[in-house]
Amino acid sequence: MAQKPSIPKGTRDFGQREMAERNYIFDTIRSVFRTYGYQQIETPALENLSTLLGKYGDEGDKLLFRILNSGDAFSGIDYGQFRLEGDHYNSKALSLKVSEKGLRYDLTVPFARYVVQHQNDISFPFKRFQIQPVWRADRPQKGRYREFYQCDVDVIGSRSQVNELELVQIVDRVFTLLDVRVGIKINNRKVLTGLAEICGFPDKVVDITVAIDKLDKIGLGNVEAEMMEKGLTPEAVEVLRPVLLLSGTTAEKLAAMRALFGGGSVSGTVSETGLKGIDELEELFGLIEAAGIRHDVQIDLSLARGLNYYTGAIFEVKALDFPIGSICGGGRYDNLTGIFGLPDMSGVGISFGADRIYDVLKGLDKFPKDLGSATRLLFAVMGPEELRYVLPVAKALREEGVAVEIYPEATKLKKQFDYADRKSIPFISINGSSEMEAGTINLKNLETGEQKAFPAHETDQILSFIK
């Protein structure tokens, strides 16, 4: 009995049209990465669990796909030892017994592992990009997959803000080429640390940032109330109020923040870390101005992604004309490779969210129109003689790089026309005894109906008609 075929939840097949559209996104991004001197690497889908475990928090460990050891995975194990109660067993401990490998969860940890493992072969600063699938045992839902591509660009081994600038330039160029209007928001983790310091609650960085993030939605009063719920004193809230009321140009905002961190707040506390953050932002925005960026770039002090690992710049990119979350994000991390024994390597990177960018281009109808129709010309076939007649013509066109098909069976012409129609092939060529006698190739434009014959050996003339 034949089974009805299906694929696991949260995974996808990509047909020809989706592939063409996805390749358009990847090719565009890749071409921009290359013009900035970033080099492509690939790492294996299988990594040792010792490389992956503990790098993504407890929640991440649970979402790793683990591979059963091959061979006799289950022999020699004392199952009683893992029994908890009744039929329940300690899955975490047992799975470590029967599994030593897992599937790549992101591209960042394998990149860190790669840098440490190959450090003697790498020229630092090392600029790499990587476009590969990752796997997460997340609950599948709309827009969230268990297997999806990530598209990361990182440079490691340089603390210069020129790197941050180049990432902003890359984002700017990619979305210019894709014809999508985006807003780029930039924050700096040191500024967030500085805010927590000057208000006297250095351990409440996350709470403070999360509250500030809601300013647009819930208003000043509610943000301040939330901060107090989280344990801040009224005095601390008062210190932060000027930040919440911050307005003006980027330069004015930076100047105001510099004054606050320099001791000008109600608390009078100086934050060296906050000042360092302002230095970095000032340098970066100076470079951005010198380089010229088409898209909107703003400081956003509430931007709080990756607070657990970013130590400097934080980036987020959103599409302005399509309602979806961030389509790009990243930041600077000062000790990514420390976990693998190579300390003091500062890096900065961003990740392009291919699936969301796909949805944006689809939603805004921004894919080029001719991506789907790969084949330009179909030779309809009426018999073995006609087939042999067109073989050299098809070959010559293919060697010029044009996609040409020969219908493989001498069936009814209706069926062959249908095939051209379903595959959106724009030209058809039907040749019988009269063409063979005259040594010509008959071509028809299926859209306009225009029909024309050319000498069979005049590849250039045929090319110019079907191009």
Add this chain to the structure above:
Amino acid sequence: MAQKPSIPKGTRDFGQREMAERNYIFDTIRSVFRTYGYQQIETPALENLSTLLGKYGDEGDKLLFRILNSGDAFSGIDYGQFRLEGDHYNSKALSLKVSEKGLRYDLTVPFARYVVQHQNDISFPFKRFQIQPVWRADRPQKGRYREFYQCDVDVIGSRSQVNELELVQIVDRVFTLLDVRVGIKINNRKVLTGLAEICGFPDKVVDITVAIDKLDKIGLGNVEAEMMEKGLTPEAVEVLRPVLLLSGTTAEKLAAMRALFGGGSVSGTVSETGLKGIDELEELFGLIEAAGIRHDVQIDLSLARGLNYYTGAIFEVKALDFPIGSICGGGRYDNLTGIFGLPDMSGVGISFGADRIYDVLKGLDKFPKDLGSATRLLFAVMGPEELRYVLPVAKALREEGVAVEIYPEATKLKKQFDYADRKSIPFISINGSSEMEAGTINLKNLETGEQKAFPAHETDQILSFIK
């Protein structure tokens, strides 16, 4: 304590140079596939085990990488039930309990699954190609990996020999572009069946073929001895002798075989299947002659790959100037999708062995020389003013598609030159106050030592110097 990072046995990291070389192979193959109207698809790495199990024989089942179910994989299982003796457990049965998904083992079964699952959205004949990694829990050894790319092209839904011809043309074109001399060998499963039929041992196809395959190595007498060891009678061996002595042109070989299958052998037995095989080979070689193939194409009656599934043409391609196994292989299968409930779909395909083709190109030194050096020009940086001065120049060059880097730190020039050297960057630009005053960009060819200055805004002149 930091761990020493490593990757699982049988997997590989690919650095920038290998990526460039591998992409050169894949891009070449892909571009040829496209000119024949083949369309790219991708399927998920994760497949349901029900899709994979039983498709590759018992040995294949053992080599599948299985994914542990996420969540409480080990709870609710009565382990005693699976105990064999002592600490030994029935791994096969237990792994089915804790695992429902596996990693793709090849691209053929997922392709069959795809065709059946999407049959209503597909135009037949369906021409697809697929370039993705596969995983096998094989014992790793030199040249055999547990994770490697396959590169498959198949057409399904047409019995015409035009499809076989196109696959031969694709092989011919790919290796012409890669500049590797290859020999293409073709056999037909029906001919092998016919041989077994006329000698009276229709169930010994594999034994007979394996013996014939050794003719070049061990000689006629030993081949005949081996056939008799396998149970053939002296009379049967006598029937096959003319086949072993077959010589002459392809046309002569086909004519001789046709006579044998038509009742002209010592046994006098007629094999309709054998005659059908000769019909197919004759048609295919006629088309090959009409199309014109550069590489050597031969009939090889001992070619016996994929005897378990191929039903018509069998292909094998070897490099003529480099000692390695086959670098390409394939054939026709008449019922690939039957296992998933779609009967009577005939298909034919070939697979390019990317890793072996890589070894051939490496061994014959056939990779283009400029693949490794991605970046054309490095702007050395001496200070913040100089940096800002070159930013717009670098941007203009990048928008022309040229890979340009700006060294991110204003360190010693020696260090910046070293960076250019290690990354094989052919041009460097060093600009100080005199260039800034003159509004020029100074360029140096690091190979020839030639040095020249251009107006900073003359992008075209700069381009023509560094191209």
